[in-house]
Amino acid sequence: MLRLMVGLLVSEAQTDAQPEALPTISDRRKKETISQMATMTKKTQEIEQVTLRFAGDSGDGMQLTGSQFASTTAMIGNDISTLPDYPAEIRAPVGTTYGVSGFQLRFGASEVTTPGDVCDVLVAMNAAALKVNLRSLRDGGMIIANSGGFDDRNLKLSRYESNPLEDGSLSRYQLHLMDINKLTASALADMNLNMKVAARCKNFFALGVTYWMFNRPLEPTIQWIRDKFKKTPELVEANTRVLHAGYAYGETTEIFTVRYDVRPAKLSPGTYRFITGNEAFAWGLIAASVKSRLELFLGSYPITPASTILHELAKHKHFGVKTFQAEDEIAAITSAIGASYGGSLAVTTTSGPGLALKTEAMGLAVMLELPLIICDVQRGGPCTGLPTKTEQADLLQAVYGRNSEAPIPVIAPATPAECFEMAFEACRIAIKYMTPVLVLSDGYLANGAEPWLVPAPESLPTLPVRFRTEPQGFEPYSRDEQTLARPWAIPGTPGLEHRVGGLEKQHITGDVCYDPDNHDFMVKLRAEKVGRIANDIPLAKVDGEESGDILVVGWGSTFGAIRAAVEKVRSTGVPVSHLHLRHLNPLPRNTGEVLSRFRKVLIPEINLGQLSRILRERFLVPAIGLNRVEGLPLRTGDIEAKILEVLSNGH
Amino acid sequence: MNLVVETMNNAPAQPAQKYAQKDFQSDQDVRWCPGCGDYSILAQVQRVLPDLNIPREKLVWVSGIGCSSRFPYYVQTYGIHGIHGRAAAIASGLKMARPDLSVWVATGDGDGMSIGGNHLIHVFRRNVGIKILLFNNQIYGLTKGQFSPTSVEGQITASTPYGNIDHPFNPLLLALGSGAGFVARSVDREPKNLQEVIRRAAAHRGTTFVEIYQNCNVFNDGAFSTMTDKETHDDNVLVLEHGKPLIFGKDKKKGIRLNGFTPQLVDIGADGDAGLIVHNEKDHMLAFILAGLSSMPGMPRPIGVLYAVDRPAYESDMVGQIEKVKQSRGEGELAKLLQGGETWQIEW
Numbered sequence: 001m002l003r004l005m006v007g008l009l010v011s012e013a014q015t016d017a018q019p020e021a022l023p024t025i026s027d028r029r030k031k032e033t034i035s036q037m038a039t040m041t042k043k044t045q046e047i048e049q050v051t052l053r054f055a056g057d058s059g060d061g062m063q064l065t066g067s068q069f070a071s072t073t074a075m076i077g078n079d080i081s082t083l084p085d086y087p088a089e090i091r092a093p094v095g096t097t098y099g100v101s102g103f104q105l106r107f108g109a110s111e112v113t114t115p116g117d118v119c120d121v122l123v124a125m126n127a128a129a130l131k132v133n134l135r136s137l138r139d140g141g142m143i144i145a146n147s148g149g150f151d152d153r154n155l156k157l158s159r160y161e162s163n164p165l166e167d168g169s170l171s172r173y174q175l176h177l178m179d180i181n182k183l184t185a186s187a188l189a190d191m192n193l194n195m196k197v198a199a200r201c202k203n204f205f206a207l208g209v210t211y212w213m214f215n216r217p218l219e220p221t222i223q224w225i226r227d228k229f230k231k232t233p234e235l236v237e238a239n240t241r242v243l244h245a246g247y248a249y250g251e252t253t254e255i256f257t258v259r260y261d262v263r264p265a266k267l268s269p270g271t272y273r274f275i276t277g278n279e280a281f282a283w284g285l286i287a288a289s290v291k292s293r294l295e296l297f298l299g300s301y302p303i304t305p306a307s308t309i310l311h312e313l314a315k316h317k318h319f320g321v322k323t324f325q326a327e328d329e330i331a332a333i334t335s336a337i338g339a340s341y342g343g344s345l346a347v348t349t350t351s352g353p354g355l356a357l358k359t360e361a362m363g364l365a366v367m368l369e370l371p372l373i374i375c376d377v378q379r380g381g382p383c384t385g386l387p388t389k390t391e392q393a394d395l396l397q398a399v400y401g402r403n404s405e406a407p408i409p410v411i412a413p414a415t416p417a418e419c420f421e422m423a424f425e426a427c428r429i430a431i432k433y434m435t436p437v438l439v440l441s442d443g444y445l446a447n448g449a450e451p452w453l454v455p456a457p458e459s460l461p462t463l464p465v466r467f468r469t470e471p472q473g474f475e476p477y478s479r480d481e482q483t484l485a486r487p488w489a490i491p492g493t494p495g496l497e498h499r500v501g502g503l504e505k506q507h508i509t510g511d512v513c514y515d516p517d518n519h520d521f522m523v524k525l526r527a528e529k530v531g532r533i534a535n536d537i538p539l540a541k542v543d544g545e546e547s548g549d550i551l552v553v554g555w556g557s558t559f560g561a562i563r564a565a566v567e568k569v570r571s572t573g574v575p576v577s578h579l580h581l582r583h584l585n586p587l588p589r590n591t592g593e594v595l596s597r598f599r600k601v602l603i604p605e606i607n608l609g610q611l612s613r614i615l616r617e618r619f620l621v622p623a624i625g626l627n628r629v630e631g632l633p634l635r636t637g638d639i640e641a642k643i644l645e646v647l648s649n650g651h
Numbered sequence: 652m653n654l655v656v657e658t659m660n661n662a663p664a665q666p667a668q669k670y671a672q673k674d675f676q677s678d679q680d681v682r683w684c685p686g687c688g689d690y691s692i693l694a695q696v697q698r699v700l701p702d703l704n705i706p707r708e709k710l711v712w713v714s715g716i717g718c719s720s721r722f723p724y725y726v727q728t729y730g731i732h733g734i735h736g737r738a739a740a741i742a743s744g745l746k747m748a749r750p751d752l753s754v755w756v757a758t759g760d761g762d763g764m765s766i767g768g769n770h771l772i773h774v775f776r777r778n779v780g781i782k783i784l785l786f787n788n789q790i791y792g793l794t795k796g797q798f799s800p801t802s803v804e805g806q807i808t809a810s811t812p813y814g815n816i817d818h819p820f821n822p823l824l825l826a827l828g829s830g831a832g833f834v835a836r837s838v839d840r841e842p843k844n845l846q847e848v849i850r851r852a853a854a855h856r857g858t859t860f861v862e863i864y865q866n867c868n869v870f871n872d873g874a875f876s877t878m879t880d881k882e883t884h885d886d887n888v889l890v891l892e893h894g895k896p897l898i899f900g901k902d903k904k905k906g907i908r909l910n911g912f913t914p915q916l917v918d919i920g921a922d923g924d925a926g927l928i929v930h931n932e933k934d935h936m937l938a939f940i941l942a943g944l945s946s947m948p949g950m951p952r953p954i955g956v957l958y959a960v961d962r963p964a965y966e967s968d969m970v971g972q973i974e975k976v977k978q979s980r981g982e983g984e985l986a987k988l989l990q991g992g993e994t995w996q997i998e999w
């Protein structure tokens with residue numbers, strides 16, 4: 001008991017020097033805790049934020065365990081951010097380090113913007129899981145280890161020379177051992193289940209233990225188990241039992257003396273749900289389809305980590321959604337272009353390698369000037385790269401990566417829930433400007449989840465669409481004076497028969513035209529059309545001082561980590577400003593002006609400096625990059641250190 | 652009701668007046684080489700379209716890249732001149748989005764079978780209701796004379812100065828093997844037969860595939876001369892008619908029968924007409940045998956409809972599934988989606 005409490009307190013003191021303060025206990029509570037230590041056996045301690053990581057074999061159900069913990073936690077009102085971290089192999093050999101699947105989540109009584117740099121508590125279901133994940137556990141953190149997963153075979157497969165649970169190598173941590181395999185088996189002993197089926201319940205034991213430890217209700221998970229296994233009552237019984245057994249184990253055994261409480265966060269009032277980026281993206285498209293009264297068409301080819309958008313949309317056919325799993329990436333986008341010509345709200349979803357394959361067709365969409373949403377859920381690259389990991393290295397591909405001058409608006413959501421808004425925004429721009437629009441999501445946003453304040457449908461703007469129907473004076477490439485959009489004239493409309501294609505168009509008539517002056521004019525016109533969107537998007541808004549020594553600029557999913565880092569530095573009294581760009585092409589009109597008000601511009605990115613290049617090239621600012629390309633979200637601590645380094649480097 | 656349906660509500664289901672051939676001629680100058688077989692194909696299409704009784708605005712021609720793919724510019728309907736090889740995919744998307752349209756694809760042997768081969772086989776398999784005319788001239792014309800996936804072995808072309816060592820596709824076998832439900836062939840110089848085949852294709856639901864032998868008089872002149880020259884025509888062209896025996900030749904004195912699975916020439920004058928194959932468009936195996944004749948020396952090449960079976964088109968299944976889900980779950984409502992399932996309230 002003493003060891004545990006002191007452990008947490010000591011670790012808190014240590015983290016003060018570290019980039020990110022982990023469980024913070026208010027000073028008052030700290031004193032109370034210490035004074036009451038001697039008199040209470042099981043004590044509840046209040047903490048502000050905590051990071052927890054479940055790790056096991058990819059067959060151990062860690063994603064499920066993590067997401068159950070996450071949704072229960074969201075439901076009781078904590079703010080939360082999640083990071084599923086799983087291997088590309090579906091079922092790598094059991095017990096190996098490359099088969100380890102993890103799920104990290106950070107939750108708190110205050111705003112949580114990242115899933116945490118390092119975790120406070122690591123649940124390791126076997127030796128390989130410990131081996132792979134120990135580096136993400138902070139010094140003094142807690143390990144809940146399933147000792148049943150550390151037999152000779154496990155140790156050998158994960159290349160441990162001796163058992164780390166016994167050889168003292170984990171003395172820097174608070175180690176709690178329990179044989180979850182055995183405890184699960186004995187909880188189910190009288191049920192006559194086959195051994196394999198019984199063993200598969202063990203993740204619920206771990207979940208039960210953590211539910212006890214963090215004082216979470218079991219009911220939402222029990223309900224989930226009931227729904228999930230409604231066809232096999234046996235499994236409902238088994239999993240529920242094991243969950244209870246885990247909870248009871250925490251309650252009754254000697255090894256845990258403290259449990260923790262994380263108070264609900266002060267979130268704005270309203271209806272919330274827990275949502276991943278890909279779900280939010282799919283729903284944003286559905287909302288845009290409803291608000292524009294256009295039928296939604298998705299042409300897509302399976303690719304990690306974008307496929308779940310296809311899965312999600314395929315579930316919602318009652319909205320009239322047409323989902324087409326095409327034979328390849330090219331058919332996916334070209335079928336969407338065909339659908340758009342026919343008057344659908346057409347979308348294609350993919351990841352980097354697929355985006356590369358769609359390149360030529362994106363050029364066609366630029367030429368045809370038809371609305372089209374292209375979503376690239378970025379992953380580690382190049383080539384096949386790291387399919388299940390996150391990266392931000394497709395920015396230049398998105399903005400520039402096509403033959404010739406082929407401008408396409410590019411936008412990027414900052415958080416999982418924001419994928420909803422950005423999908424909607426992409427549709428708005430595409431329809432209004434008759435243009436393809438590229439949305440850059442990434443693996444972290446796609447699979448990560450957070451509580452989302454659900455918008456009221458009435459609060460979403462309508463997306464007005466007018467198909468051209470008037471034959472009088474119709475010219476396929478005439479333009480709206482303000483937006484430069486051409487008319488959307490769909491087949492079936494009498495008198496508007498016309499041909500479009502990938503050959504250069506004559507201004508106004510849209511006839512094939514090889515005239516040099518016309519080509520020069522059209523190249524500039526297409527650029528101008530996309531450029532004008534800058535008049536129709538929010539101005540760049542700085543968080544913090546409007547001018548000063550340093551501005552940290554970010555885009556996409558690094559928002560949370562940057563924000564947390566900026567706040568950490570500010571809390572020490574050093575002013576730091578933060579600008580997050582959601583519109584990357586065109587950039588907000590005042591971007592250059594905003595950048596010029598700061599002495600230093602720091603741009604953290606999960607690439608080798610792609611936004612840095614764009615901003616340097618556009619505004620001649622000496623942007624400084626923070627570039628780590630690990631396939632993981634940036635760490636708050638790294639950003640914080642870099643801010644301080646840049647500030648102290650006074651040239 | 653969505654906006655497209657609402658917009659289309661005002662459009663007539665039938666053409667207001669009976670069209671003439673010239674109603675389908677666009678104002679664009681036709682730019683194929685003089686003497687190119689494409690002219691005849693265009694003329695036959697423009698001749699047949701008025702008979703289909705489809706409002707002009709409901710017709711869409713989609714193409715990829717190549718000489719054949721200029722086709723949409725010359726027909727006064729809606730049209731998309733797409734990118735190389737992708738016509739079938741673009742047309743599929745359009746047809747799925749708009750089952751009310753009559754969607755046609757003009758493609759070639761390079762566009763359709765080389766760079767676009769993947770789309771072609773999958774559209775056959777799925778049976779999306781698009782009408783594909785593949786102009787087979789056994790050469791790349793637009794890029795100036797390289798061999799194509801239907802060029803014959805040994806052919807001297809710009810990229811095979813010592814002779815082509817590629818083995819060609821048989822487009823009809825490819826279509827049949829991929830599950831196409833309507834497979835036909837015609838020739839640019841057979842206007843009557845071509846018109847008839849196009850009419851049949853128009854009436855068929857699901858994917859229709861028509862291979863059209865087309866002479867490229869610049870880069871591969873005379874590729875089909877045995878079928879088009881007066882003197883050799885009758886001995887080399889087998890006109891298929893459902894329910895009729897396979898008879899051809901100058902005096903209708905030649906026939907085809909089967910020896911096991913192998914087709915055999917029959918001299919009707921000497922041997923009589925017993926045992927001749929009777930054409931049956933619904934017989935899948937027979938269609939394979941007929942398609943295979945093209946690569947058997949001494950055999951005529953069949954033209955007309957080889958195979959036609961009716962099965963539901965992909966887009967109607969797609970719509971049907973949506974309707975079913977709507978019936979069981981009710982029309983989608985945004986409020987229910989956003990606020991349904993696992994949500995919680997935060998109140999202050």
Ligand code: SF4
Pocket residue numbers: 682683684686687688689718788792793866867868869870
């Ligand atoms: S190159 Fe051949 S196929 Fe092309 S237009 Fe000329 S003759 Fe016709």
